[in-house]
Amino acid sequence: MVDYKSLGFVNTKEMLKDALEKNYAVPAYNFNNMEQLQSIILACAESNSPVILQVSRGARKYANPIMLRYMAEGAVRMARDELKATFPMALHLDHGDTFESCQSAIQSGFSSVMIDGSSLPYEQNIEVTKKVVEYAHKLEVTVEGELGVLAGIEEDVVSQKSHYTNPEDVEDFVNRTRVDSLAISIGTSHGAYKFNLKPGESFPELRFDILEKVSKRLPGFPIVLHGSSSVPKEFVDMVNRYGGNLGNAVGVPEQQLRRASKLAVCKINVDTDGRLVVTAKIREILNEHPELYDPRKYLGPARDALKDLLISKNVNVMGSAGQG
Ligand code: G3H
Numbered sequence: 001m002v003d004y005k006s007l008g009f010v011n012t013k014e015m016l017k018d019a020l021e022k023n024y025a026v027p028a029y030n031f032n033n034m035e036q037l038q039s040i041i042l043a044c045a046e047s048n049s050p051v052i053l054q055v056s057r058g059a060r061k062y063a064n065p066i067m068l069r070y071m072a073e074g075a076v077r078m079a080r081d082e083l084k085a086t087f088p089m090a091l092h093l094d095h096g097d098t099f100e101s102c103q104s105a106i107q108s109g110f111s112s113v114m115i116d117g118s119s120l121p122y123e124q125n126i127e128v129t130k131k132v133v134e135y136a137h138k139l140e141v142t143v144e145g146e147l148g149v150l151a152g153i154e155e156d157v158v159s160q161k162s163h164y165t166n167p168e169d170v171e172d173f174v175n176r177t178r179v180d181s182l183a184i185s186i187g188t189s190h191g192a193y194k195f196n197l198k199p200g201e202s203f204p205e206l207r208f209d210i211l212e213k214v215s216k217r218l219p220g221f222p223i224v225l226h227g228s229s230s231v232p233k234e235f236v237d238m239v240n241r242y243g244g245n246l247g248n249a250v251g252v253p254e255q256q257l258r259r260a261s262k263l264a265v266c267k268i269n270v271d272t273d274g275r276l277v278v279t280a281k282i283r284e285i286l287n288e289h290p291e292l293y294d295p296r297k298y299l300g301p302a303r304d305a306l307k308d309l310l311i312s313k314n315v316n317v318m319g320s321a322g323q324g
């Protein structure tokens with residue numbers, strides 16, 4: 001059993017409380033490899049932002065759980081010893097699907113886990129979430145639950161349609177499970193194709209009315225938004241220009257996310273945008289320099305581009321810059 005505190009992580013309790021009080025959101029950035037992790041650390045050090053390092057089950061499998069635990073520890077050491085940065089860092093399991101997947105992450109040093117029972121019938125969602133909370137809280141690990149279903153792909157679960165969170169369920173769910181934060185569905189979705197817009201059509205507004213109703217029923221309680229990439233056109237165009245084919249990729253406008261982060265939304269999840277910028281940059285470099293074969297020559301600039309994007313998110317979307 002690895003204690004997250006010995007690795008230098010904190011759980012998300014104080015982070016999310018501070019974000020709620022000061023009207024910003026803590027960024028939760030997914031990573032799968034060293035370069036992505038370096039970008040996150042460098043961006044949050046430079047903009048002095050708290051951060052939630054977010055790892056999906058797929059990412060744990062990809063990097064190897066043992067490797068990943070040391071990478072995360074290495075990220076803390078890099079921030080503290082080399083960058084002399086003091087911003088708080090949490091290590092969070094994204095979309096845990098069973099009690100066992102959450103338990104395994106906690107045992108290897110995660111300070112926070114999500115148990116995503118949102119695709120289960122309501123009572124079963126409560127049952128599994130409660131079981132994870134009971135185990136996690138004994139070890140001072142925080143737990144995120146989810147009510148409502150996002151459209152798109154969540155790990156292996158694909159949903160064609162979103163089911164917005166029913167505000168009437170939230171008090172019962174939180175009271176019975178004792179979760180520390182709640183992910184809700186208000187119109188965001190996972191991946192690069194969030195809305196099927198016809199030419200000339202503008203982005204639909206997120207369901208701020210649902211967010212308001214939820215926060216009235218749960219005053220002072222941290223709300224989480226998944227599927228919050230903005231899918232910047234600049235990077236979609238860049239991928240397409242250099243041989244990619246991303247079709248009609250479109251994301252959540254930044255202003256809507258900033259509006260949410262000033263309300264009860266205290267944690268905003270971003271994965272797709274990081275993938276996009278890295279892919280765009282690598283495609284550009286390999287296209288313009290076909291003679292290259294040293295991965296550092298294209299992964300390095302991709303890392304820089306991701307860092308710049310995350311700094312801009314911390315400033316303009318999360319409002320977390322300067323809050324570290
Ligand atoms: O919510 C899903 C995250 O973007 C993780 O995606 O399962 O492909 O690592 P992944």
Ligand code: 13P
Pocket residue numbers: 030094095189190191192225226227228229230269270271272273
């Ligand atoms: P995006 O696909 O919009 O980046 O969402 C990521 C996410 O919600 C991870 O849990």
Ligand code: ZN
Pocket residue numbers: 094095154190226227269
């Ligand atoms: Zn998600």
